[in-house]
Amino acid sequence: MKLAVYPGSFDPLTNGHVDLIERGCRIFDRVLVAVLINSEKAPLFSVEERIAMVRAIFRREPKVRVKAFSGLLVDFLRAEKATVLVRGLRVVSDFEYEFQMALMNRHLDPDVETLFLTPKEELSYLSSRLVKEVHRLGGDVSGLVPPLVRRALGRKVRANGKG
Ligand code: PNS
Numbered sequence: 001m002k003l004a005v006y007p008g009s010f011d012p013l014t015n016g017h018v019d020l021i022e023r024g025c026r027i028f029d030r031v032l033v034a035v036l037i038n039s040e041k042a043p044l045f046s047v048e049e050r051i052a053m054v055r056a057i058f059r060r061e062p063k064v065r066v067k068a069f070s071g072l073l074v075d076f077l078r079a080e081k082a083t084v085l086v087r088g089l090r091v092v093s094d095f096e097y098e099f100q101m102a103l104m105n106r107h108l109d110p111d112v113e114t115l116f117l118t119p120k121e122e123l124s125y126l127s128s129r130l131v132k133e134v135h136r137l138g139g140d141v142s143g144l145v146p147p148l149v150r151r152a153l154g155r156k157v158r159a160n161g162k163g
Contacts, residue, residue, distance in 0.1 A: 002027070004115070006086045007034040007073055010050045011043040012149045014131055016123040018057065020088045023117050025063045032080060033058075037070040044132055044156060057146050074109040089116040090124040 004024050010017060010033070024031040033054050037047045045053070047068045058064035069076040077083065085105065087098055102114035118124075126144055135141045135153045142150055 001029045002084075003030045003032060003080070003082045004028040004084045004086045005032045005034050005073075005077055005080065005082045007036065007069070007076075009036050009038055009041065009043060009128065010054060011038070011041075011045055011128050012050060012131070012145060012152065013053055013057065014123075014126050014128055014145050014149075015143070016088065016090065016119045016126040018146060019119040019123055020086070020117055021058065021061075021064060023119075024086050025061060028084070029063065031064050031086070032082065033064060033066045034069045034073070034076055035066065037068050039070070045152070049152065053146075053149055053152060056148055072108065074105055074112055077112055078109065083111050083113060085112055085114045087114060087116055089118055090126070 004027070006021060006024055008017065021031055021033060035047055035050050035054065043050070051066050051068060054064075054066045058066075067080075073085070077085065085102075087101070089095065089098060098114075098116065105112050105114060119126075131141050131144055132153075134144075136157070141153065145153070
């Protein structure tokens with residue numbers, strides 16, 4: 001069985017992430033979405049909320065599994081008996097950070113291979129950070145995130161007065 005781990009913060013999941021997971025499903029038998037428990041980053045959505053959103057969106061895709069992780073990504077991969085890591089490359093500015101991470105992960109575990117996939121070009125400017133900012137400032141994020149995520153963003157704004 002070909003298994004790929006797709007790690008990230010997913011705070012929140014955007015249509016770019018959805019596109020990437022769908023691409024992963026065309027190549028692999030199973031895509032394990034690994035949601036980072038951000039201890040330093042203070043995410044908008046709790047890890048439970050982020051996991052629930054990914055699960056809900058891919059409830060009809062049996063290839064997709066979702067789990068939380070903390071600590072080193074290579075340790076998580078080893079525990080899951082996975083050797084392939086999928087990351088999205090949107091624009092050139094992603095490259096340096098992604099290249100560093102891929103080489104660091106290879107240094108930590110030479111068995112780990114990072115595979116870069118590119119989302120649809122109309123999603124290439126999209127990031128969770130910008131989605132949160134646009135939404136917080138009253139901009140329309142429909143078309144950028146799944147409807148379920150848009151509704152969850154709305155609930156956060158109403159509950160916390162932030163977005
Ligand atoms: O969506 P993001 O925030 O760009 O994802 C970053 C992520 C989760 C892939 C990265 O921060 C990560 O792998 N964190 C785990 C810690 C780790 O293994 N660091 C060393 C390898 S670079």
